[in-house]
Amino acid sequence: MAESVRLYVAAPASVSVIQCSPPSWMAQIVLAEKSVAGEVIELDFGRGDHKTPELLTKNPRGTIPILCHGERVIHETLAVLEYLESAFPQPPLMPRDLDGLARGLSRLHESAALKDAGMALFAYLMRTPVAVRDAARLADLVGALRRELDCWERHYTGVEWAVGSSLTLPDVVVFTYLATAHQLGLDLARRWPALQAFSERMSTRASVRSTLSSTWQTRREDLAGFG
């Protein structure tokens, strides 16, 4: 009998302003890409349901996503993604050859810089009501994200995917930050056309459509004018 798969994620609607947790979303996309039938348990982030005693037993740091596979518990986002790649190797989402792996691992870990810039900006938007946002502070945070997007624009220029000829884990990671910035009003098309095209390609995938935050019907304008 197959071991049960449970993925604890942030309920999108419980994440104020952003209405999505990119780290949770990327784990859901990978489950969908691999057609893993698992239970996705949405936790109310605003209420702190990811820090209940039960959850802290699984991950004392209180971060999500958390993956439970049979008796095994995996926390830390990239650990979840890499574990899923080993436990459910088909279809492969990381190259198996050393040439591809060299590039794939570099890109996957380089995505930490995009995460840092993205999450710093998103956290500021979450915590700061529109009326009291500081223009200079916001511009600084957006500036850091813009520099990251410039870097990833070069990576995606002339290629469809981060590595090789098909989707790999770094694509999934990068996409969730692009999509979140887009939802918050950032226009990618002018300055980052390769990222815009990549983002559109990703948006057509069943794995993305089936996991998209249901509360993203109306696009916000927090980052409008920053593209």
Place this chain on the structure above:
Amino acid sequence: MAESVRLYVAAPASVSVIQCSPPSWMAQIVLAEKSVAGEVIELDFGRGDHKTPELLTKNPRGTIPILCHGERVIHETLAVLEYLESAFPQPPLMPRDLDGLARGLSRLHESAALKDAGMALFAYLMRTPVAVRDAARLADLVGALRRELDCWERHYTGVEWAVGSSLTLPDVVVFTYLATAHQLGLDLARRWPALQAFSERMSTRASVRSTLSSTWQTRREDLAGFG
């Protein structure tokens, strides 16, 4: 013919105050553990030799370590470690079974929190002459590292290694930060006895002894009294 291995690292003596770059050191330890005969190229960090046009071609972000294996280039520290594990699988430094992998990957990626706390503190010490250090700022930075060490103390209590019964990648990562903090004067023994014992175990390994910063003969006192 085996492909050439070149590892670009920070020359320890070129890193002011700290006299070591933990990310560079961990890659060197892994090469030594796997008995990979490679050329280690020490770059003068203070002079900015890691940001020459040649190096920026390999890694536009200008960070080290960078691994070159034949024509392949791998940057980002954990990417280098994971690539080495795939390219040189013996002796294994990550579990191959899913139980071990679940724990090993969680610990490996959780080490990013230790890195963040450690590097923030080390960067402050590097950039701030002793005479003008701010006691409150220093206490804050040390406080963040102490909280991390509390967390890792729990992980290492009652076990010799992070995962299973032998050395794995998370052990290498964690050790380099412990050893650097120790060199800077932090006393582990009283508050973190499991980490102290782990650190002593690591220090006896040939891979550590052969790669130890040659400039660490005299222990500093920057963090004395904070143990």
